[in-house]
Amino acid sequence: MVTSKATGVDDYLAELPETRREALTAIRDLCRRELPGFEEAMEYGMPAYRRRGEREVAVAFASQKRYISVYLLHPRVREAFADRLAGHDTGKGCLRFSRPEKVDTALLRDLLRAVAADPGD
Numbered sequence: 001m002v003t004s005k006a007t008g009v010d011d012y013l014a015e016l017p018e019t020r021r022e023a024l025t026a027i028r029d030l031c032r033r034e035l036p037g038f039e040e041a042m043e044y045g046m047p048a049y050r051r052r053g054e055r056e057v058a059v060a061f062a063s064q065k066r067y068i069s070v071y072l073l074h075p076r077v078r079e080a081f082a083d084r085l086a087g088h089d090t091g092k093g094c095l096r097f098s099r100p101e102k103v104d105t106a107l108l109r110d111l112l113r114a115v116a117a118d119p120g121d
Contacts, residue, residue, distance in 0.1 A: 004045045012047055020063045023100035027061050027070065030105065034112035035059065058115050067096040068103060077114045084110070
């Protein structure tokens with residue numbers, strides 16, 4: 001699944017194969033817990049989180065064909081975590097995990113906390 005037509009995050013998660021659903025549900029739970037004051041919505045076919053009242057998405061995640069991707073759209077946070085992100089599969093603005101069991105929840109938790117604390121641009 002690259003782009004979902006789901007209108008809500010529950011529907012998005014329901015579309016996923018069971019092997020991925022558990023990992024992405026855990027990522028969702030982490031986002032909801034660590035991003036107070038953020039709204040959850042579907043954007044660009046994936047679950048996304050933006051600070052309440054703002055237009056820009058700060059965090060999103062998706063089940064891609066070969067990866068579980070987490071998009072972190074705060075450059076300062078990515079820069080601050082460069083040492084911890086080294087050795088992980090990253091792209092411009094995203095962190096990819098090749099298998100559900102490879103999702104580093106401790107790293108994601110810390111990244112999300114940093115996003116919540118960062119005022120953005």
